[in-house]
Amino acid sequence: MKNNRLFFTAALLLLLTGSCKEKPKDQITEDIHPATLQETFKNDFYIGAAINVNQIKETDSLMAGLLKKEFNSITAENMMKSMHIHPAKDSFNFEIPDKFVELGQKNNMYIVGHTLVWHSQLSPWIEKIKDSTEMHHAIQSHINTIVGRYKGKINSWDVVNEALNEDGTLRNSVFLERLGENYLTTAFKLTAEADPDAELYYNDYNMCQPAKRDGAVKLVKKLQENGAKINGVGIQGHWNLNSPSLEEIEKSILAYSQLGVDVAITELDITVLPSPWDLQGADVNQNFEGNPKMNPYPDKLPDSIQDKLAKRYQDIFALFLKHKDKIKRVTFWGVNDAQSWKNDWPIKGRTDFPLLFDRNLKPKEAYKAIISLKEKNKEDSRQ
Ligand code: G3I
Numbered sequence: 001m002k003n004n005r006l007f008f009t010a011a012l013l014l015l016l017t018g019s020c021k022e023k024p025k026d027q028i029t030e031d032i033h034p035a036t037l038q039e040t041f042k043n044d045f046y047i048g049a050a051i052n053v054n055q056i057k058e059t060d061s062l063m064a065g066l067l068k069k070e071f072n073s074i075t076a077e078n079m080m081k082s083m084h085i086h087p088a089k090d091s092f093n094f095e096i097p098d099k100f101v102e103l104g105q106k107n108n109m110y111i112v113g114h115t116l117v118w119h120s121q122l123s124p125w126i127e128k129i130k131d132s133t134e135m136h137h138a139i140q141s142h143i144n145t146i147v148g149r150y151k152g153k154i155n156s157w158d159v160v161n162e163a164l165n166e167d168g169t170l171r172n173s174v175f176l177e178r179l180g181e182n183y184l185t186t187a188f189k190l191t192a193e194a195d196p197d198a199e200l201y202y203n204d205y206n207m208c209q210p211a212k213r214d215g216a217v218k219l220v221k222k223l224q225e226n227g228a229k230i231n232g233v234g235i236q237g238h239w240n241l242n243s244p245s246l247e248e249i250e251k252s253i254l255a256y257s258q259l260g261v262d263v264a265i266t267e268l269d270i271t272v273l274p275s276p277w278d279l280q281g282a283d284v285n286q287n288f289e290g291n292p293k294m295n296p297y298p299d300k301l302p303d304s305i306q307d308k309l310a311k312r313y314q315d316i317f318a319l320f321l322k323h324k325d326k327i328k329r330v331t332f333w334g335v336n337d338a339q340s341w342k343n344d345w346p347i348k349g350r351t352d353f354p355l356l357f358d359r360n361l362k363p364k365e366a367y368k369a370i371i372s373l374k375e376k377n378k379e380d381s382r383q
Contacts, residue, residue, distance in 0.1 A: 035371050035375075036069050036070050037070045037071065037356075037367075037370075037371070038069075038070060038071055038072040040370075040371050040374045041330075041374070042072075044320075044321060044324040044327075045320070045324060045327045045328055045329050045330050046072055046073040046110045046328065046329035046330070046331075047070070047071050047072060047073065047329075047330055047331075047332075048071055048072070048073030048074060048075055048110070048112065048329055048330065048331030048332065049067060049070075049071045049073075049074060049075070049331060049332050049334065049335045050074075050075045050076070050077040050114075050267065050331065050332070050333045050334055051067065051074050051075070051076065051077060051100070051335065052077050052078065052079075052334075052339060053078075053079060053096055055067060055335065055339075056076070056079065056096055056099050056100045056103060057096075057099060058103070062361055063335065063336075063361065066335065066357065066361055067335060068107045068109075070335075071109070071335075072107075072108070072109050072110060073109050073110035073111070073112060073329055073331060074100070074103065074104050074109050074110075074111060074112065075112040075114045075266070075267075075331055076096075076097065076100045076112075076113070076114055077114075077333070077334070077341075078121070079096045079097055079100060080097050080100070080113055080114055080115070080146070081114070081115065081118065081120075081121040081122075082118070082121065082122050082123040082126060082142065083121045083122060083123045083124070084096075084121070085097055085146060086123050086126075086142055086145075086146070087123055087125075088123070088125055089125050089138075092145060092146070094149065097146075097150075101150055101153050101154065104153075105153065110155045110156070110329065111153065111154050111155050111156075112154070112155065112156045112157075112158065112266075112329075112331065113146075113147070113150065113154040113156070113157040113158065113198075114158045114161070114203075114266075115157075115158035115159075115160075115161040115203065116142065116143055116146065116147070116157060116158070116159050116160070116161075116187060116191060117139065117142075117143075117159060117160045117161065117163075117175060117183070117187045118160070118161035118162060119162070119171065119173035119174060119175065120161075120162070122174070125138075126138050126142075126174065127174055129174070129178060130178075131178070132178045132179055135174075135175070135178035135179055136179065136186070139175075139179075139183070139186065139187060139190065140190055143187065143190040143191055143194055144190065144194050147190075147191050147194035147195045147198065148194045148195070150195070151194065151195040151198075152195065152197065154195070154198060155198065155199060156198060156199040156200070156201060156231070156232075156264075156329075157191055157195075157198050157199070157200055157201065158201050158202075158203040158234060158266070159187050159188050159191045159200045159201060159202065159230075160184055160187050160188070160202055160203070161203045161204070162203070162204050162205065163175075163176075163184060163202070163204070163219065164204055164212055164215045164216060164219065165212075165215075166206060166209065166211065166212055167211050167212075167215070168211045168212050168213075168214050168215020168216070168218070169215060170215075170219075181222075182226075184202075184219065184222070184223060184228075185222070185223055185226040185227075185228045188200055188223055188228035188229060188230055189227075189228050189229075192228070192229040199231040199232060199262075199328075200229055200230055200231050200232070201230070201231065201232045201233065201234045201264065201266070202216065202219060202220060202223070202230060202232075202233055202234065203233075203234030203236065203266050203267075204216060204234070204235075204236060205236040205238055205267075207233070207234075207235040207236065207252055207256075208235065208244040208248040208249050208251070208252040209244070209248070210248070213251070213252050213255055216233060216256070217255055217256070217259065220233060220256070220259050220261065221259065224259070224260075230261055231261055231262055232261045232262035232263060232264055232328060233256040233259070233261055233262075233263055233264070234264050234265075234266035234267075235249075235252060235253075235256070235263060235264070235265050235266065236265075236266050236267035236268075236333075237265045237266065237267055237268035237269070237333075238267060238268075238269055238271075238333070238342075239268070239269070239270050239271075239316075240270060240271050240272075240275070241270065241271075241272060241308055241309065241312050246315055246316070246319055249316070249319060250319055250322075250323070253319075253323045253326055253327065254323075254326075256326075257323075257326035262326070262327070262328040263323075263326050263327050263328065264327065264328050264329040264330070264331070265320065265327065265329070265330045265331065266329070266331050267331065267332075267333040268330060268331065268332050268333060269332065269333045269334065269340060269342055269354035269355055270309060270312055270313065270316075270354050270366075271342050271352055271354050272297070272301065272305050272308075272309055272352065272353050272354065273294070273295070273296070273297075273342070273350055273352050274293070274294055274296070275346065276288050276294065276346055276347065277346075288347045289347055289348050289349060290349075291347075294347055294350065295347075295349075295350040295351060297351060297353070298350075298351050299351075301353045305353075306353075306364065306365050306366075307365060309353065309364070309365070309366050310364070310365035310366040310368070310369040311369065312366075313356070313366040313369055313370050314366075314369040314370055314372075314373060317330075317369075317370040317373055318373055321373060321374075332355055332356065333354075333355075334354075334355050335355065335357055335361075336355055336356075336357035336358060336359060336361055337352065337353050337354065337355050337357070337358055337359050338359045339355075340352055340354050340355055342354045356370075
């Protein structure tokens, strides 16, 4: 009895002194949201984030803490694209990519290499190649050197990125021009040879639009017929509040998984801003910068839109959970709103709110909405 009283007094004292002390910075996020994304979805799919140079270098301790607490997968947002990693024929920049891989390994994360063959952010020396043999050698040396260096360390590669037009035909890139449509098979085969255990993906945007979806299905089938290994299709997921419809997203998940490959949502973000393409007669080349109508929430997102965003994320994640057997990973294109490329595209200098964490790294309603999906499941199974 006496012992019990002593124990309770000691516990009370500990509690009081503990709560009066100022909390270390990295404990702040824990108190705000005890259930993390990676923990919540650990039996469903990986939860990833694209990260930039500062995040790779862990320059901000709060950001670094949040990243490793919430996410169990990372993708390099820009630093493994050819213009950065392979700027000249005989020169590679491995400093930041090495750090990126070390960060992932240190935190036991599923590491995604983005991206090997892409017409954009392409090294100028590759762009200039006129001869098909030279182009073959360029792709070969690019893939062998990079994939070889990270063999057994990078779990998954976006082997080819954005090879399709909106109508589902192949985009007219320097790769298609020099090597013909076989460049896709070549890229996948070279990657598989350089690291037989890595998972290989085809990755693109607008993958839920019917014509492009048909094109992507054809593309994957062609790779399979040609004997190339392909493990998955990446649906980028740069979406908005209304489009694509849940129905089209579902059709796409089903269409890709029926090919016998995994599906990953590789670059998820949901813009809340008006699009110049929605304006009647709008010409995207017109200058919309500085037009207040196109940047309606420069200071704060109104609660009504915050709620719409939360509902949209919740609906989308409910669908992902329904198809968790087909979905390997859901990666957000950035950690928080301040980092998002959507602040500068398609109009520069706007304030967008497309991710789950706000500019102060606080979880938004959308974060709570998707976590609550699993809490609801738990309650349902208890009843
Ligand atoms: O680093 C320079 C900086 O020095 C300079 O002052 C500044 C001026 O604008 O530009 C900075 O570079 C920008 C870079 O992002 C880093 O922030 C480039 O201009 C800008 O074009 C580049 O945008 C990237 C974009 O790919 C390029 O295509 C975005 O960050 C990146 O999020 C985005 O990611 C792509 C995926 O790889 C493929 N799918 C679509 C997705 C969104 O476009």
